[in-house]
Amino acid sequence: MAGGRRFYADGFNAYWLMYMASNPADRSKVVDVLEQASRLGATVVRTWAFSDGQGSDRPLQITPGVYNEQVFVGLDFVIAEAKKRGIYLILSLVNNMESFGGKKQYVKWARDRGHYLGSDDDFFSDALTQQFYKNHIKRMITRVNTFTRVAYKDEPTIFAWELMNEPRVPSDLSGKTMERWVASMSAYVKYVDPKHMVEIGMEGFYGESTPERKRFNPGQGYTAGTDFVSNNRIPTVDFATIHVYPDQWMPGSSSQAQVEFTKRWMASHIEDAGKALRKPLLVAEFGWSARSGGYTVAARDGYFRMVYDAIYASVKGNGPCAGGLFWHVMAPGMESWTDGYDVVFERSPTTAAVVSQECAKIDRFTPAV
Numbered sequence: 001m002a003g004g005r006r007f008y009a010d011g012f013n014a015y016w017l018m019y020m021a022s023n024p025a026d027r028s029k030v031v032d033v034l035e036q037a038s039r040l041g042a043t044v045v046r047t048w049a050f051s052d053g054q055g056s057d058r059p060l061q062i063t064p065g066v067y068n069e070q071v072f073v074g075l076d077f078v079i080a081e082a083k084k085r086g087i088y089l090i091l092s093l094v095n096n097m098e099s100f101g102g103k104k105q106y107v108k109w110a111r112d113r114g115h116y117l118g119s120d121d122d123f124f125s126d127a128l129t130q131q132f133y134k135n136h137i138k139r140m141i142t143r144v145n146t147f148t149r150v151a152y153k154d155e156p157t158i159f160a161w162e163l164m165n166e167p168r169v170p171s172d173l174s175g176k177t178m179e180r181w182v183a184s185m186s187a188y189v190k191y192v193d194p195k196h197m198v199e200i201g202m203e204g205f206y207g208e209s210t211p212e213r214k215r216f217n218p219g220q221g222y223t224a225g226t227d228f229v230s231n232n233r234i235p236t237v238d239f240a241t242i243h244v245y246p247d248q249w250m251p252g253s254s255s256q257a258q259v260e261f262t263k264r265w266m267a268s269h270i271e272d273a274g275k276a277l278r279k280p281l282l283v284a285e286f287g288w289s290a291r292s293g294g295y296t297v298a299a300r301d302g303y304f305r306m307v308y309d310a311i312y313a314s315v316k317g318n319g320p321c322a323g324g325l326f327w328h329v330m331a332p333g334m335e336s337w338t339d340g341y342d343v344v345f346e347r348s349p350t351t352a353a354v355v356s357q358e359c360a361k362i363d364r365f366t367p368a369v
Contacts, residue, residue: 009323011042022074029331038085041359049091052101080147088159121171124181153193160197169225175207186236197238204242218249243285247292273320283324289340308358
C-alpha cells in the first residue's frame with residue numbers, strides 16, 4: 001500500500017546515489033538515472049542510506065554519532081530529486097558485508113570502546129553495537145531534508161526502511177539471533193517513525209521453522225542464520241523480501257539449472273508470502289552477471305522476462321508478489337564500479353525495453369489516485 005491504495009513496486013537498485021550526490025559535480029549522474037526511471041515507468045528505487053567508518057570513501061557516519069554533513073546533503077538531494085519525479089525510495093540502513101563499512105565497522109567501533117567481540121556476528125547481540133545502530137536509525141529518521149525542509153519520518157517519497165542489506169548470522173543457524181534482532185530493531189524503527197513501512201532486507205533462505213521448505217534453498221550452506229518465514233512473521237515487519245542470484249549461489253551449474261532454481265525459488269516464496277505470512281513479497285534484487293558463463297545481453301533479457309513473468313502472474317491473480325527491483329543501474333562514466341550485474345540503459349536498449357514493458361504491465365493494476 002502507498003497513500004492508502006494498492007501499489008506495486010517496479011524499478012531497480014542504484015546503491016550509489018547518495019555517494020555520487022555528495023559531490024555536486026557528480027549529481028548529474030543521479031538526475032540522469034532518476035529521469036530514466038521516470039521515463040521507463042519505474043515506481044521504486046532501492047539505495048543505501050549508509051556509509052560507515054573512516055575506511056569508507058566519503059563516509060556518512062565517520063565515527064559513532066559523528067556524521068559528514070556533505071554526504072547527508074547528498075542523500076537529501078537524492079530524496080528531493082526522486083520526489084520531483086514521483087519515485088519512491090527504499091532506504092537501507094546498514095550493510096551485512098564489509099563494503100561501505102557494514103556490521104564489521106560497528107563491531108570495530110565497539111572493540112575500540114573496550115568490548116570483547118569474537119566475530120562480526122556479535123553485531124546482532126552486543127549491547128553497544130545495537131545502541132550505535134539505534135542511534136543511526138534515529139539520526140536518519142529524524143533528519144530534516146535541506147532541500148525540501150521535510151523530516152525523513154514525514155517524507156512520503158520514502159517507501160520503506162530496510163534494516164540491513166542481506167543480513168546473515170552464520171554463527172547461529174537456528175535463526176533465533178536474527179529473530180531477536182529483527183524484532184527489536186523493527187520495533188524501534190516503528191517507535192521513531194510509525195508512518196513508514198519496515199522490511200528486513202533478507203535474501204529469503206528458509207530456516208528451522210520450516211525444515212520441509214529448506215529443499216528450496218540453493219544448498220546446505222545457505223540457511224545463513226536466517227529464517228524466511230519466522231523472521232518475516234514479526235508484526236513490525238510490513239513486507240517480506242527475497243533476492244535471486246543463482247549464478248552466485250550455484251557456481252558451476254548450468255544456465256538451465258539456474259533458471260529452474262529461480263522458478264522454484266520464486267514460486268515457493270510467493271506461496272509462503274500468501275499462505276504462511278499473509279504479507280506482500282518484494283523481489284528486492286535479481287540479476288544476471290556478465291561474468292557468468294554463457295552470458296549475453298539477450299540471455300540477461302530473457303532472465304529478466306522470466307522473473308517478471310512470475311511477478312506478473314502473481315499480480316494478475318491478486319497474489320502477494322508486489323513487484324521486483326533488478327540489480328542494478330549505473331550511469332555512464334562509472335565503469336570502474338562494475339560488478340558484472342550493472343545495466344547502463346544507454347548501452348542496453350533491449351534491457352530498457354524489457355523493464356519498460358514490465359512497468360507498463362504492472363502499472364495497469366495500480367488504481368489511479
